[in-house]
Amino acid sequence: MAAAIFGQNVSVAWLDAFQFLLEKGRDIPNLAVTIEHPLEENARIRALLDRFIAAQRSQKPSHRVEPISTVANTIFPSALYLPRLGPKASAHLYEMSGLARSVSRRRNRLGTYFERLVAWPKDGHAVNQLEKVVSRIKSARARGRAKENSLEIGIAEPCDSEMPNDQNTAALPIYSPGRDNGIMGFPCLSHISLSLVDGTLHMTALYRNHEFVRRAYGNYVGLGRLLGFIANESGSEVGELMCVSSHADPEIGHGSGFGANALRRLLADCHAARADSSQSRGA
Amino acid sequence: MASTVEQTAAPPSAPPISTNDLGPRIIDALAQVRAMTPEELRSEINGAGGGDCVMDSKEAEVVISILERHFNRELAKVEDLEPEQMNTLNALRNLIDTRLNSNSQGQD
Numbered sequence: 001m002a003a004a005i006f007g008q009n010v011s012v013a014w015l016d017a018f019q020f021l022l023e024k025g026r027d028i029p030n031l032a033v034t035i036e037h038p039l040e041e042n043a044r045i046r047a048l049l050d051r052f053i054a055a056q057r058s059q060k061p062s063h064r065v066e067p068i069s070t071v072a073n074t075i076f077p078s079a080l081y082l083p084r085l086g087p088k089a090s091a092h093l094y095e096m097s098g099l100a101r102s103v104s105r106r107r108n109r110l111g112t113y114f115e116r117l118v119a120w121p122k123d124g125h126a127v128n129q130l131e132k133v134v135s136r137i138k139s140a141r142a143r144g145r146a147k148e149n150s151l152e153i154g155i156a157e158p159c160d161s162e163m164p165n166d167q168n169t170a171a172l173p174i175y176s177p178g179r180d181n182g183i184m185g186f187p188c189l190s191h192i193s194l195s196l197v198d199g200t201l202h203m204t205a206l207y208r209n210h211e212f213v214r215r216a217y218g219n220y221v222g223l224g225r226l227l228g229f230i231a232n233e234s235g236s237e238v239g240e241l242m243c244v245s246s247h248a249d250p251e252i253g254h255g256s257g258f259g260a261n262a263l264r265r266l267l268a269d270c271h272a273a274r275a276d277s278s279q280s281r282g283a
Numbered sequence: 284m285a286s287t288v289e290q291t292a293a294p295p296s297a298p299p300i301s302t303n304d305l306g307p308r309i310i311d312a313l314a315q316v317r318a319m320t321p322e323e324l325r326s327e328i329n330g331a332g333g334g335d336c337v338m339d340s341k342e343a344e345v346v347i348s349i350l351e352r353h354f355n356r357e358l359a360k361v362e363d364l365e366p367e368q369m370n371t372l373n374a375l376r377n378l379i380d381t382r383l384n385s386n387s388q389g390q391d
Contacts, residue, residue, distance in 0.1 A: 057367075070340055070366050079339035082318055096316055100344040102351070106361040 002030035010035055010220045011042035015270050018212050021250035031248040038224030038241035044273035049217055052266050071218025074112040076226040090233055113189050137234035202239035203227045210245035309376055312349040316342050335373045343369035
């Protein structure tokens, strides 16, 4: 039942996973998608999916399909992170995203994933998990801890203070027990795990439910940017992104889905774009 | 017994915002988001931007938030916050202008 997909960049990995799901013709459990270069995309595949989503937004507003950039922003608002600010870049990101919150909450009543990362609700306080994770990785690197040393973390508490400092892994929980009681909807992303191996930072993300047209591509983009941020701030190299979908849905059904014919056309167009891109590179 | 007028009176309204005031405030706020001076941003807009500039929806949310704090009133409702309605500086200005006008008409 489980399946593993491997792709060089976000677009190709998404496309192969999407094809796998369409061939199955239904939702499946335990789909693992690994993206070797999570900051890279195929611009033509991205444009095709952007166009498909824009058409859906125009023709079926009730379907609540969001642009890829909007989905990605819920995980990491890259426009607010300005690396040229150097040591002040992360403080600027946190300040600006904090300002945006009062407005974004009007659309995302339960908050966004990024909000969970920088303002995790704990004992009436907001914990900035990202800041703590960056600090821990920086500290590990400063002590020369860049060797393979990956450990499992299964505790849904952000950056537990009793976690030994010499572990080169970190966890970013999203799901808040006792608060997130909906069977569907936010948060579908439950947990993020990071591993520092030979100075390269790798990410694993767990989704309890993954809609492959509405969300998956934007999620991969957002997670890749989040990984890029943490790597940049901690002086690490960007590694690979693995995204595990406990439940992956191709969204074929005609209710809230998009229909098999429309999705097959989208798939064919994306494959043609991929082939053209390969030929262009070869030329 | 309080009069009907007293019972339904609206809270004291914030001072009116003119379109002339709104434009520079939006540029100031976006410059703050982009960590540049308003002059640098104006130069970009008037140069390569041809009088407008593309915005990320997250940038627009911060700009709205800064303006709401400045003017002490809500400038965008949930239905205004569709990404296509705030993907450029001019689109955001129109969005806020429209909301301000509809608010003032409602108050009349």
